[in-house]
Amino acid sequence: MERVTESGAAPPALGIGMVGYAFMGAAHSQGWRTAGRVFDLPLRPVLAAVAGRDADAVRAAARRHGWAAAETDWRALIARDDVQLVDICTPGDSHAEIAIAALEAGKHVLCEKPLANSVAEAEAMTAAAEAAAARGRIAMVGFNYRRVPALAYARGLVAEGRLGALRHVRVTYLQDWLVDPDFPLTWRLEREHAGSGALGDLGAHAVDLAQYLAGEPLVGVSALTETFVRERPLLAGAAAGLSAGPAGGTRGRVTVDDAALFTGRLASGALASFEATRMAAGRKNALRLEVNGERGSLAFDLERLNELSFHDHTEPAVTAGFRRVLVTEPGHPYLEGWWPPGHALGYEHTFAHQARDLVHAVATGTAPAPSFADGLQVQRVLAAVEESARNAAVYTPVLPSLPVSPVSR
Amino acid sequence: MERVTESGAAPPALGIGMVGYAFMGAAHSQGWRTAGRVFDLPLRPVLAAVAGRDADAVRAAARRHGWAAAETDWRALIARDDVQLVDICTPGDSHAEIAIAALEAGKHVLCEKPLANSVAEAEAMTAAAEAAAARGRIAMVGFNYRRVPALAYARGLVAEGRLGALRHVRVTYLQDWLVDPDFPLTWRLEREHAGSGALGDLGAHAVDLAQYLAGEPLVGVSALTETFVRERPLLAGAAAGLSAGPAGGTRGRVTVDDAALFTGRLASGALASFEATRMAAGRKNALRLEVNGERGSLAFDLERLNELSFHDHTEPAVTAGFRRVLVTEPGHPYLEGWWPPGHALGYEHTFAHQARDLVHAVATGTAPAPSFADGLQVQRVLAAVEESARNAAVYTPVLPSLPVSPVSR
């Protein structure tokens, strides 16, 4: 018999400190716990500490998710010696303050999307990230869907030229949890916390993926937004995220959009269309996208995330068609660590992939993708969407429009 | 042995005269030939005469499609005593002149979509139709997709309130026959004949279906359009429709859009989004739509036209989901005349259904749907789309917006 100590032959530790522990905190925890079990990593992620305001709740969360310590002040978490990377899983209104403080304290940062609630905040964060990069610190924004294997592989096909010049990108992100007019007024429905509604929550993913897959930014948009249910029951106490607590009889005003529709142009001249809504009855997490180019097309649906549809337009018409590629082959991105072909991955695997790539970036000192600049570019698009929606949908440039980070994996 | 004479016990004849005999003419011919074989009709359609400019070609078409006579002048066709209904299958630039002449001559009229190439023409045609209605003459526009059984049934579900208040209508109509930059410059790519490009050809169907299913008009739109391939090979001689003839080395200017993206609002406040393109590699005839309401949702894809997806949001969440209804049951619209459940119908059946309903309208003197006013409303939407596209996508009202005809079947 032999005692196995992970710290023995294992790679050096990378101490993680996480702020926030709701839905995103649970998903990130699973990612950090799992990445080193599945992939060969140059550093070993250690779940050092988690921070939250409620002492009992954060302690319970630490125990549930495997964090070694709990803090009630995110500043204390940043100050810890055993924390080298700060993972921010809070609502958008606190991202800028925490991220900038962590970077200035010499920590690496992973920040959930959307990067911030305003362009100004995102610009400050990006400046902080650039300053920190000069000191060897890494900052990444958590657009985790880039790390769905099917989408990472899709980007590769576009980058290789398998689609040729792009003509169309269309992305719809449809959910239905607000169809019920009695769903309560959580923080995601309040502008001061969430920044925007379906636009920032779902549209941010849609915009990032469109730009990521195309490899080029949106340069202008035209938008309609709508709030169908303008008042909702107030929550009795504090409640976070998607979980609805007991609601009293009084109602409060919804200050964000229920749905956002927008069209736009990419730098190359390709057309793009977007729809983000939480009012599509029966659609649970329907992030669907299609890209059409001169030489081929791609289609994807997050509800079937192991599949990529690929049409090769250079084939003879009689045998051409959208093929359903099961993206579970050893040669597909991230699949080296998982199961044999045909064994499905799920939603949370994207967080293990994100952790994997971030650990590599930290170990090698390379710039990660998506960077804070990518997050800023998305924020500028969202701001242009809101501006267009306020101005009778008039086409509104995204200024300045930033290049999209190359893939780091 | 007994000789069977159709004219014996059969219902009285309704003489049809068709103008044009290309793709649409072939499809209409099949509809006229078939309707009375499948449905019990109060009048018996007789394929009296077809008109076209080229004497040899029109004679060959008459023989191929079963028309008893051929004319080289549509005015002569209208003048025939054995023609009571004129079916117009020509490009859009001749619709107004032929339709108005036919109505003034006391004939019933079926006119292919889009109703016209301009709002002014469509208004004149609608006025003529209204004047003719006072004299008992019927005028219908050929939005045949209303008569796909799945879509007719879908309209019924919306009308019954199975979807509740509508939130979203989204329609994409994707084809790919212009992806090849060497596809030649046919009449469909010339503004003077076609009026517009993907917008009038595909977008007209999309707009009509959105309004038909919702039972209410679009009241405003915001649009982007694009022509990706601006010059194409000239056709050597005259060529019509989708068939590409031999192309010489010279190129001419494409004067219509390759793609049109637009968003809009329906009268009730529901949001709508549209995309019409002929540049979506791998999509052959992908008219896809989805309607989301407070109580349910519908989805449809013309490439699988026997199926309707229906989600009933009033069901318990654990057993709810989009169900694939095979719209081939005896209780579904138009299915009384066809095959047992599960036996697929195809594209051309819509023309038999159109013929069936038009014959009933003629026999009973009831107003048909879609009426010329419905065609005018679509035309106004298309005009607003083009105006918005010219004006930086600014939201452009559809004025005046007309009510949608109730279903006649």
Place this chain on the structure above:
Amino acid sequence: MERVTESGAAPPALGIGMVGYAFMGAAHSQGWRTAGRVFDLPLRPVLAAVAGRDADAVRAAARRHGWAAAETDWRALIARDDVQLVDICTPGDSHAEIAIAALEAGKHVLCEKPLANSVAEAEAMTAAAEAAAARGRIAMVGFNYRRVPALAYARGLVAEGRLGALRHVRVTYLQDWLVDPDFPLTWRLEREHAGSGALGDLGAHAVDLAQYLAGEPLVGVSALTETFVRERPLLAGAAAGLSAGPAGGTRGRVTVDDAALFTGRLASGALASFEATRMAAGRKNALRLEVNGERGSLAFDLERLNELSFHDHTEPAVTAGFRRVLVTEPGHPYLEGWWPPGHALGYEHTFAHQARDLVHAVATGTAPAPSFADGLQVQRVLAAVEESARNAAVYTPVLPSLPVSPVSR
């Protein structure tokens, strides 16, 4: 103006006489009426006469479906000078007598499937067909699904070697019209008329398609059959086909199978599995098949009959997958006559295709496929299935096993 006479420049007539006018009769009528409108045929099918026992009903059917004359005795129909081809759409128990009489009278014959209710009958019919062939007469059995374009194309892929050596063929044909225990006792549930149940009705198609696609016969089978509902309400009067007439309170015995499951071996050693049932709730016409070979695979579902799934196993694994080929391209079988790509065909088109190919066979004097010998081979397989089912599923050779006809098109 010019009167167009079809008989003028048109090809010479081929007089058709049809026996039976229920579901199959309606479908065949549509095929005969349509084939010459869509395809260039060397002979012009003329719907000369239809025969049935009930004088009023056959006259009404003639009028409805466009037959010029009605007969109440099939022998009189065969004797008509204006009939050169006899199309047999009656239940299986009368096929042999009519077909042999027609062939002996010098007529061409199209006989609905299954060819007969017994191997002995099928052998006699095949002998008659061979004798008639020597006199230039054509005999074809109506396995119409061979002429679904997707399946005709699938056969071509197998014949070209795109699948390599075959390993598996699996076919299920699922319907649900007998799930209701009160569905009445029609002729299809009586052994003396139908020969067998799901086996002959659905399994015959499944067996023919398996052999057709593989290009080789089944050489042995092992089978289970079952009748779940053993008594059903008697029909008040005579009723035919799938339509259930008014049922009285008394019940009669079902003398055929509700379901048949069998496995088998093809001549090459590939394995085959089959399931035919009318008790699969929710499956309306689910003829689904898959073929796996060393180099590729094919899949098909009759409920989506315009689509063929094709997997090319020689491709790199990362881009390989079942592609959905929309079998509506000009280069696909039978599509030369129909609509542009993406415009769906339906069930009844197979009858127009059958008519097209039969007319070519008659005009050129070439042996048609599927021949009566193909029908006999299917009959031998069905007999072996029934024998195996009676003998505790023991593997039962198909003796002698006949080669499958090459495709004629």
Place this chain on the structure above:
Amino acid sequence: MERVTESGAAPPALGIGMVGYAFMGAAHSQGWRTAGRVFDLPLRPVLAAVAGRDADAVRAAARRHGWAAAETDWRALIARDDVQLVDICTPGDSHAEIAIAALEAGKHVLCEKPLANSVAEAEAMTAAAEAAAARGRIAMVGFNYRRVPALAYARGLVAEGRLGALRHVRVTYLQDWLVDPDFPLTWRLEREHAGSGALGDLGAHAVDLAQYLAGEPLVGVSALTETFVRERPLLAGAAAGLSAGPAGGTRGRVTVDDAALFTGRLASGALASFEATRMAAGRKNALRLEVNGERGSLAFDLERLNELSFHDHTEPAVTAGFRRVLVTEPGHPYLEGWWPPGHALGYEHTFAHQARDLVHAVATGTAPAPSFADGLQVQRVLAAVEESARNAAVYTPVLPSLPVSPVSR
């Protein structure tokens, strides 16, 4: 700041010892690590030790997968005081010896499927499990697919009577990793290690699921099996599982089946059909099943494991159809611990669910499902399949046929 000790407020530990660490070992490790992070468990699984013959390899596996100690002898692992539950992930030929020793040593046991390589071994194991049960020890067999949420939910629908009396169960399990004739001769292709081929590997799952969903055993079967590629390259050294090592030029004999087809009858009289193969090009992990009953039907595909298709046959035909239920709602089995609706789970989640249910069984002393008796019943079916295949497919009873365990969750 506060140090969080899991052992403080946390539930008492349950020490796990795992034998084997290849594909199944990795999957089980992930299950044990994750279950307590996602579900509220009465005992806290502790990854105490892993055993394997190769000292270096087992130590590396321990480090990779998070096991605290490594053993090179499974007897030493069983003897450890910190191991209360032995998890057997070795090939089938060692299951009986290890499981019986562990049970006799007073340990709980989880044993991978198939339970054993022969009925005799399975009987001995079941006897040992029954004896151990009297002493409060739990024994479960690892048919993990019972714990795919969609299949657990499907079983609930059948148990509630939503399908009524069953008519048909059909299961195909298709893979393609043996299509390449140069895939090497791993232990899975050797009868002495694997017991059988596709039959035991894939067919065992298929049989267990059929019996689980139906809630009743198979009582007899008729079978064909085949080995298409009879010789394969020998592995250079020892290699396990699915991974192919370098192969020399010599070939060895494949002693198991490549494919097994069988039909059968369930105790109620319902018909069942099965197909298990590793030669279906393009099918990676296609475990597809369908159940048809008098009142409804279910369908499932493991390649889309978050979806269940459900047809309710009591609905009006016009709105009935297979609905795609996304089995990710809070009310679905196992979903209480995971993500919001629409966020996909993957293959390995089944092992966390298995761990969850096994921990509950241990804590409460209740009999687990699937029990060793369930594993024995599957083994008897597999033995009957092989016997039938040897005897010209003759229908072979499964004797004695055991009842299926009720669900424990």
